[in-house]
Amino acid sequence: MDRRKAPAPPRSATLSNWRPDQSELLMNFGPIPETFLERVAVRLGLAPIPMIDFLFGPLKARMIMAGVSLGIFEALRGHPRTALDLATHLQLDRDALDLLLRGLAHVKYLQQKQSAYELSPLARRSMLDDSPRSLTGYARWNEIQWRFLEQLEDLVRTGKGVDFHWSLSDQEDWNHYQHAMLEAARFDAGTLVNLVPVPKGATRLLDLGGSHGLLGATICRRYPPMRSTVVDLPQAIEHGRALARKTGHLDVVDFRAGDLLSDPLEESDTVLLSNVLHHFTPGQAKSLLSRVHRVLRPPGTIAIWEIEGAHSDDKASHGDIVSLFFRLTSTSQACHGTRYANQLRETGYSAIRVLRPKFAPGRVLVLAERDRG
Numbered sequence: 624m625d626r627r628k629a630p631a632p633p634r635s636a637t638l639s640n641w642r643p644d645q646s647e648l649l650m651n652f653g654p655i656p657e658t659f660l661e662r663v664a665v666r667l668g669l670a671p672i673p674m675i676d677f678l679f680g681p682l683k684a685r686m687i688m689a690g691v692s693l694g695i696f697e698a699l700r701g702h703p704r705t706a707l708d709l710a711t712h713l714q715l716d717r718d719a720l721d722l723l724l725r726g727l728a729h730v731k732y733l734q735q736k737q738s739a740y741e742l743s744p745l746a747r748r749s750m751l752d753d754s755p756r757s758l759t760g761y762a763r764w765n766e767i768q769w770r771f772l773e774q775l776e777d778l779v780r781t782g783k784g785v786d787f788h789w790s791l792s793d794q795e796d797w798n799h800y801q802h803a804m805l806e807a808a809r810f811d812a813g814t815l816v817n818l819v820p821v822p823k824g825a826t827r828l829l830d831l832g833g834s835h836g837l838l839g840a841t842i843c844r845r846y847p848p849m850r851s852t853v854v855d856l857p858q859a860i861e862h863g864r865a866l867a868r869k870t871g872h873l874d875v876v877d878f879r880a881g882d883l884l885s886d887p888l889e890e891s892d893t894v895l896l897s898n899v900l901h902h903f904t905p906g907q908a909k910s911l912l913s914r915v916h917r918v919l920r921p922p923g924t925i926a927i928w929e930i931e932g933a934h935s936d937d938k939a940s941h942g943d944i945v946s947l948f949f950r951l952t953s954t955s956q957a958c959h960g961t962r963y964a965n966q967l968r969e970t971g972y973s974a975i976r977v978l979r980p981k982f983a984p985g986r987v988l989v990l991a992e993r994d995r996g
Contacts, residue, residue, distance in 0.1 A: 653672070653675075653680075654676070656670075686726050686727055686732075687727070688762050688763075688765055688766055689723060690732060690746075690750065691750060691762040692763065692766065693713060694713055695709065695713070695723070695724070695727075696751060696759075697751065697752065700742070700751060702741070703739035703740060703741040704739055704740065704741075705738050705739045706720050706721035706724055708739075727740075731745055732745060732746045732750065750762075756809065757806055758803075758806050759802075759806075760799060760803045760805065760806050761807065763799040763803070764799040764800050764802070765803075767791075767796050767799060768787075768952070771785045771951060772951070778951050783954065784951045784952060784954035784955075785951060785953075786952075786954045787952050787953065788953070791858070794858075794861075794862075797859065797861070797862055798862050800859075801834055801859060801866055802862075802866065804834045805835040805837060805866050805870070807898075808834075808838050808897070809837070811838060811983070811986075812837060812841040814986075814988075815842065815926070815988070816841045816842050818978060818980065818990075819895070819924065819988075820924050821842065821846045821849070821892070821893055822892050822893070822920075822922055822923055822924065824892075825846060825892035825893055826848060826849055826850065826892060827850060827851075827852070827889065827891040828842060828843055828850070828891060828892065828893045828894070829851075829852055829854065829888060829893070829894045829915075830851050830852065830854070830895045830897075831854050831855075831883055831888075831894065831896050831899055831911075831915075832854070832859075832883060832897070832902075833853035833863075834853065834855055835867055835870070836851060836878065837870065837872065838897050839851030839852075839876060840872035840876050842893070842895070843875045843876075844872075849892075850875055851875060851876045851877070852877045852878075852889060853877070853878045854879050854880075854881045854883060854888070855880065855883075856880065856881075856882075857880040860879070860880045883899070884907055888914055888915065888918045889918060890918045890919075890920055891918060891919060891923065892920050892923045892924075893924050893925075893926070894915050894918075894923070894926070895926050895928070896915075896925070896926070897926075897929075898928065898929060898930070900927060900963065901929060901932075901949045901957045901958070902949070902953040905962075908966055909969065909970055912925070912966055912967060912972075916971050919993040920993075921994060922992050923993050924990060924991070924992055925992075925993075926989075927967075927988070927989040927990075928986065928988050929957060929958070929960075929963065929987055930945050930957050930985060930987075931945075931958075931986060931987040932945055932946040932958045932959050933959065934959040935959075942957065942959070942985070945957045960977040960989055963977075963987070963989040964989055967989065967991040971993075972992065973991065973992055974990075974991060974992040975989070975990070975991040976989070976990045976991070977989050978990065
């Protein structure tokens with residue numbers, strides 16, 4: 624079969640029967656001993672680890688979010704400033720601000736220069752709105768997600784999550800959500816454009832739940848004259864189209880508001896489902912995959928890109944926390960790559976492959992084709 628295909632990934636990243644130990648791939652989180660005595664205390668079980676988790680985990684996240692929402696990182700963009708200078712400029716309390724600045728310096732988001740503070744390389748890379756790897760939108764979106772986390776006990780009592788897509792009523796919340804998804808997609812675009820195969824002569828890509836359209840646009844630019852159509856909820860489309868205009872890929876992306884579970888889909892050569900299926904129940908996911916199969920022109924490719932949940936046979940890992948998070952916020956959960964592969968097989972796809980790119984730990988790409996027959 625003559626197909627336009629990006630360079631093959633390393634063999635170690637393409638074994639469909641390999642189940643990685645997520646703890647070996649992803650950074651864990653928790654107390655980090657900094658001195659010999661602290662390491663001894665942790666090793667001997669003398670350190671109050673739960674107390675540290677309770678207090679410093681949430682506080683660290685809130686400090687970083689406050690640095691964005693209060694404009695602290697932006698105010699330090701040009702040069703170092705003292706706490707007094709910043710307090711005057713931002714109309715904040717000087718003593719409380721100094722405590723926050725010292726805390727941000729301790730967790731490596733700021734650096735101290737005698738009596739002044741400046742951005743650390745990490746903050747300059749990620750905490751300015753126009754940084755290439757900016758995550759300020761994600762910081763603002765995390766303020767909204769904070770509300771969802773308060774419902775965890777209710778989830779465990781009742782089994783019912785929040786399903787935030789239907790609980791967001793404020794347009795500003797939707798704006799932060801779409802900004803956060805765009806920022807996250809920038810980390811994925813290079814991987815997907817190199818690994819998603821495109822049939823020769825392809826002209827249409829369907830980007831389901833694609834929001835801002837960046838991922839589909841990146842693939843289309845690699846394989847002209849392809850164009851992408853984003854299908855997403857009306858609220859997402861409103862802000863996603865604006866982001867596409869701002870980032871300069873409206874020339875290869877069209878937008879259509881729709882319900883992925885019921886509205887008709889266009890015929891396409893390639894279909895991308897990036898971070899979508901974890902919002903759906905297994906039955907809903909299979910229904911969507913079946914509908915995609917009917918509109919995928921042979922020998923078209925479907926690509927599922929997800930944060931991977933843990934396999935039921937594996938020991939507890941980061942993937943379980945991811946699954947818990949999505950069960951809370953979307954009423955479904957992240958799945959292991961083999962489940963997506965099985966769903967594709969059951970809905971009529973062939974040439975199914977499960978890839979775990981080496982430079983995208985914790986992520987899984989599941990590819991399949993629709994046969995010519």
